[in-house]
Amino acid sequence: MVERNKTRDTHLRFHELKSLLTTIFVNNGTAAETAEILAENCAGCERDGALSHGIFRMPGYVGSLRSGWVDGLAVPDATRLGPSFIRVDARNGFAQRALAAADPLVRNALRETGIAIAAIRNSHHFSALWPDVEPFALSGYMAITAVNGLANVVPHGGRQAIYGTNPIAFAAPVEGAPPLVVDQASSVMANGEVRLQALAGKPVPVGTGVDRDGNATTDPHAILAGGALNTFGGYKGSSIALLVEILASAVTGGQLSFENDFTGYPGAQTPKAGQFLIAIDPNWGGSTGFETRLAHLCTRLIDAGQDRLPGARRFANRAAAEQSGIPIAQGELQRLRTLAGEAP
Amino acid sequence: MVERNKTRDTHLRFHELKSLLTTIFVNNGTAAETAEILAENCAGCERDGALSHGIFRMPGYVGSLRSGWVDGLAVPDATRLGPSFIRVDARNGFAQRALAAADPLVRNALRETGIAIAAIRNSHHFSALWPDVEPFALSGYMAITAVNGLANVVPHGGRQAIYGTNPIAFAAPVEGAPPLVVDQASSVMANGEVRLQALAGKPVPVGTGVDRDGNATTDPHAILAGGALNTFGGYKGSSIALLVEILASAVTGGQLSFENDFTGYPGAQTPKAGQFLIAIDPNWGGSTGFETRLAHLCTRLIDAGQDRLPGARRFANRAAAEQSGIPIAQGELQRLRTLAGEAP
Numbered sequence: 001m002v003e004r005n006k007t008r009d010t011h012l013r014f015h016e017l018k019s020l021l022t023t024i025f026v027n028n029g030t031a032a033e034t035a036e037i038l039a040e041n042c043a044g045c046e047r048d049g050a051l052s053h054g055i056f057r058m059p060g061y062v063g064s065l066r067s068g069w070v071d072g073l074a075v076p077d078a079t080r081l082g083p084s085f086i087r088v089d090a091r092n093g094f095a096q097r098a099l100a101a102a103d104p105l106v107r108n109a110l111r112e113t114g115i116a117i118a119a120i121r122n123s124h125h126f127s128a129l130w131p132d133v134e135p136f137a138l139s140g141y142m143a144i145t146a147v148n149g150l151a152n153v154v155p156h157g158g159r160q161a162i163y164g165t166n167p168i169a170f171a172a173p174v175e176g177a178p179p180l181v182v183d184q185a186s187s188v189m190a191n192g193e194v195r196l197q198a199l200a201g202k203p204v205p206v207g208t209g210v211d212r213d214g215n216a217t218t219d220p221h222a223i224l225a226g227g228a229l230n231t232f233g234g235y236k237g238s239s240i241a242l243l244v245e246i247l248a249s250a251v252t253g254g255q256l257s258f259e260n261d262f263t264g265y266p267g268a269q270t271p272k273a274g275q276f277l278i279a280i281d282p283n284w285g286g287s288t289g290f291e292t293r294l295a296h297l298c299t300r301l302i303d304a305g306q307d308r309l310p311g312a313r314r315f316a317n318r319a320a321a322e323q324s325g326i327p328i329a330q331g332e333l334q335r336l337r338t339l340a341g342e343a344p
Numbered sequence: 345m346v347e348r349n350k351t352r353d354t355h356l357r358f359h360e361l362k363s364l365l366t367t368i369f370v371n372n373g374t375a376a377e378t379a380e381i382l383a384e385n386c387a388g389c390e391r392d393g394a395l396s397h398g399i400f401r402m403p404g405y406v407g408s409l410r411s412g413w414v415d416g417l418a419v420p421d422a423t424r425l426g427p428s429f430i431r432v433d434a435r436n437g438f439a440q441r442a443l444a445a446a447d448p449l450v451r452n453a454l455r456e457t458g459i460a461i462a463a464i465r466n467s468h469h470f471s472a473l474w475p476d477v478e479p480f481a482l483s484g485y486m487a488i489t490a491v492n493g494l495a496n497v498v499p500h501g502g503r504q505a506i507y508g509t510n511p512i513a514f515a516a517p518v519e520g521a522p523p524l525v526v527d528q529a530s531s532v533m534a535n536g537e538v539r540l541q542a543l544a545g546k547p548v549p550v551g552t553g554v555d556r557d558g559n560a561t562t563d564p565h566a567i568l569a570g571g572a573l574n575t576f577g578g579y580k581g582s583s584i585a586l587l588v589e590i591l592a593s594a595v596t597g598g599q600l601s602f603e604n605d606f607t608g609y610p611g612a613q614t615p616k617a618g619q620f621l622i623a624i625d626p627n628w629g630g631s632t633g634f635e636t637r638l639a640h641l642c643t644r645l646i647d648a649g650q651d652r653l654p655g656a657r658r659f660a661n662r663a664a665a666e667q668s669g670i671p672i673a674q675g676e677l678q679r680l681r682t683l684a685g686e687a688p
Contacts, residue, residue, distance in 0.1 A: 081458065081628055082427070082428075082456070082457040082458050082459070083426070083428060084427060084457055085428075085457060085459050085628050085629075087628070087630045112426070113426040113427055113428055114425065114426050114429045114461075115426070115461050117629075119628070119630050121630050142590065142591075144587070154648060154649075155645050155648055155650040156650065157650050157651050158648035160647070160648035160649065162645055162648050170587055170590075172590050172594075180590075182583045182586065182587070184580050184583055232578070232580045232581070233576045233581050234576070236528050236577060237576070237577050237580065237581070238650075239526045239528055240584065242524070242526065242654070243488070243514055243526070245641065246514075246516050246524075246641075247486075250516075250626065250631060250637050250638055251624060251626045251629040251630075251634070252629050252630050252631065253630035253632060254630075256637065256640070256641055258644060276629075278622070280461070280595060284425055284429050284463070285431065285461075285596050285597060286431045286463050286465050286596050286598075287594060287595055287597040288597060290594055293594050293600065294594055296600070297506075297590075300506055300602060301499050301502065301586075303504070304498060304499055304502035304503060304504035304506050305498075305499075305501060305502035305503040305504065306499040306502045306582075307501050310583060
């Protein structure tokens with residue numbers, strides 16, 4: 001996790017940060033509508049303390065755009081194939097724009113049929129997944145999404161990378177409280193965390209990954225230099241990575257993680273992959289008082305000793321940022337202004 | 345895992361074992377149609393070497409039936425609420441009968457809309473989950489299912505049982521090979537395995553569970569006597585248990601795992617819970633050659649060093665049993681005959 005440098009922080013309002021990021025996207029070949037969606041997403045991650053998907057990612061977005069690997073001008077093709085089935089070709093654009101194109105179709109399907117699937121392919125997802133599901137929970141729905149990526153995770157017992165970090169996220173509404181929002185990689189550690197350990201010259205825990213020869217290592221440099229991460233939880237986590245791979249790539253008709261290859265695009269960082277989303281209206285499932293029941297479940301989880309509910313820290317950070325602004329180090333802000341083409 | 349006692353095995357044909365089990369179910373208050381479904385399922389687990397859900401479970405089925413906790417005569421109420429949404433009230437009967445009632449509705453929905461959900465509540469699931477998804481994969485669909493149960497698993501960081509072992513299963517077709525079929529508990533170990541370790545007087549691995557006071561223990565007796573299991577893979581596995589709990593109980597309107605209470609039903613063992621199933625036609629998702637692509641993925645997994653594909657061992661056992669019959673110890677067979685009311 002990227003730590004904030006509290007001593008040198010300045011504070012921006014959300015709309016200020018979003019505006020700055022929008023300028024960066026537009027100035028690097030992104031359509032205005034897409035730029036606004038990505039800036040909202042990235043500024044939201046920064047605001048909520050999900051820093052590994054906040055402004056930390058901007059050089060990667062810019063690198064991919066400048067290399068031509070991702071098309072910032074792509075207009076996604078979203079079709080409602082059936083009453084509950086939405087298929088989206090992102091046309092080599094960003095997944096967030098594709099999901100935004102699917103959103104009204106998904107919501108129509110939910111209202112009319114209680115269930116909706118969005119199968120998105122040819123999409124670049126370079127952010128967290130929780131922003132994709134939280135809005136559905138805020139509307140009273142349960143949503144689940146999964147994304148594959150660049151092959152940098154070995155299957156359990158294996159020695160070569162096959163899976164991406166293959167995150168899965170879900171969200172559900174809770175009466176009288178923020179929604180439950182889970183977002184987790186299927187790897188034992190996020191790739192960004194390994195990079196930070198490497199920068200700090202610190203080893204990673206036993207079981208984190210393998211080197212380029214498939215041998216277990218605690219050296220973050222060896223994991224990054226042609227090695228790979230392990231899945232979380234042994235063979236069971238490996239099964240979750242497999243589930244994500246099948247849903248996000250094979251079902252959608254997207255690329256499998258190991259089919260990603262941007263060697264011809266220097267500077268590219270975004271994985272060209274697929275995304276699968278399912279949203280459910282729990283009232284159709286036979287539930288009465290779904291949100292009340294989840295509140296009961298949450299109370300029991302805390303009473304049982306679980307230290308916090310999934311997503312709670314992000315909502316707390318968001319509330320603090322709404323009060324005091326989003327803390328950003330001066331140097332980071334300067335780098336963003338440079339990316340935006342503003343005079344220093 | 346229950347081990348076969350090879351030295352005293354006799355061999356039964358599948359139809360012989362199924363017929364014996366059907367008699368046991370019928371003689372203990374199960375409707376003929378339900379008895380056949382349960383016998384097919386249980387004999388199939390035994391045949392495939394999934395022994396912890398084979399004939400090992402018969403005393404538990406019988407105990408629950410005799411106690412009146414489960415209704416062997418229940419006729420499930422399955423309704424297609426919308427083009428892709430099937431809701432089932434199992435009416436306190438077995439989940440397998442409820443799923444059988446939903447099956448034609450699910451398949452109609454798949455043919456017409458590419459996606460189907462079955463939300464089953466008031467159901468007793470006492471078997472493995474793979475038999476519920478494998479048939480969809482054999483028909484070219486991808487299917488996922490989840491079941492909650494009796495609270496015997498603590499959330500990560502907690503000290504009291506909230507979740508059931510909350511298994512999740514999925515299956516997908518593979519060109520030129522048996523389908524991929526994953527079936528795994530969200531607990532670090534299955535409850536049946538803990539019982540076997542207790543019988544053998546052996547400790548369980550560090551991290552398996554807690555005692556009745558919520559303290560970590562490697563004593564299987566302490567886990568069984570009011571203690572609980574941990575989730576697999578730390579907080580990430582705990583999130584999977586949460587996802588299963590929400591889908592299988594809260595979405596379906598079924599009981600939460602910790603709401604299960606059969607103290608008034610001596611001998612009862614089956615959890616009264618909910619089940620969630622989703623099936624997808626990958627052709628609707630944008631995939632072309634889904635089964636070919638999964639065959640490619642499977643090849644890569646094996647090439648990367650994964651030792652076998654999920655479900656492969658069961659298919660190998662099945663093939664062996666079709667050749668040589670299902671190996672069963674003489675003592676086990678005698679116990680089944682006694683349960684069936686046959687003279688010794």
